[in-house]
Amino acid sequence: GAGVSQSPSNKVTEKGKDVELRCDPISGHTALYWYRQSLGQGLEFLIYFQGNSAPDKSGLPSDRFSAERTGGSVSTLTIQRTQQEDSAVYLCASSFPRNLGYFGPGTRLTVL
Amino acid sequence: KQEVTQIPAALSVPEGENLVLNCSFTDSAIYNLQWFRQDPGKGLTSLLLIQSSQREQTSGRLNASLDKSSGRSTLYIAASQPGDSATYLCAVETGANNLFFGTGTRLTVIP
Numbered sequence: 001g002a003g004v005s006q007s008p009s010n011k012v013t014e015k016g017k018d019v020e021l022r023c024d025p026i027s028g029h030t031a032l033y034w035y036r037q038s039l040g041q042g043l044e045f046l047i048y049f050q051g052n053s054a055p056d057k058s059g060l061p062s063d064r065f066s067a068e069r070t071g072g073s074v075s076t077l078t079i080q081r082t083q084q085e086d087s088a089v090y091l092c093a094s095s096f097p098r099n100l101g102y103f104g105p106g107t108r109l110t111v112l
Numbered sequence: 113k114q115e116v117t118q119i120p121a122a123l124s125v126p127e128g129e130n131l132v133l134n135c136s137f138t139d140s141a142i143y144n145l146q147w148f149r150q151d152p153g154k155g156l157t158s159l160l161l162i163q164s165s166q167r168e169q170t171s172g173r174l175n176a177s178l179d180k181s182s183g184r185s186t187l188y189i190a191a192s193q194p195g196d197s198a199t200y201l202c203a204v205e206t207g208a209n210n211l212f213f214g215t216g217t218r219l220t221v222i223p
Contacts, residue, residue, distance in 0.1 A: 099161065103155040
């Protein structure tokens with residue numbers, strides 16, 4: 001079956017512009033995570049969705065970052081007024097809670 | 113806050129050698145521990161998941177162990193192959209519904 005997909009695979013934007021990153025999780029997975037991986041850094045947790053519960057937003061680095069998950073499936077991560085330090089690979093993962101996490105290929109964001 | 117450390121940061125071995133990757137974590141109150149591999153330019157691939165009540169998991173040439181009380185896990189790769197070259201990440205899941213990742217071990221298997 002299909003894995004986790006993310007789009008776009010690459011995004012180049014100018015400082016100050018808004019961007020939207022999309023994640024399509026594996027069908028039926030109730031848990032969805034967003035992470036980012038900056039150059040030379042480990043994976044940084046951003047946000048977690050579980051079913052219809054309120055998301056865990058504790059990892060979002062600033063109020064310029066937001067995410068939503070519509071209908072318990074597709075998720076969109078939005079970064080407003082992008083800054084150069086936002087450049088990273090943004091990874092989405094889905095799973096059944098407490099089970100193997102399946103990651104998407106990521107979106108490489110470059111802010112010029 | 114949970115901290116996950118992986119040693120070594122990089123490892124080069126000749127093909128056919130058995131090897132061990134190490135992962136340690138500071139808070140033993142975990143639900144599970146996962147090992148992933150990450151190939152350059154690609155996302156993460158799940159390898160093994162060990163529940164907190166388990167001691168080890170095996171998949172093919174991979175064996176992962178977990179000693180929760182001491183905060184350690186090892187990933188054993190038998191008869192390494194060039195295709196095993198990748199970065200290996202361990203991650204622990206806590207009650208905060210979060211996976212805390214280590215910074216990884218970059219493995220190079222030399223043909």
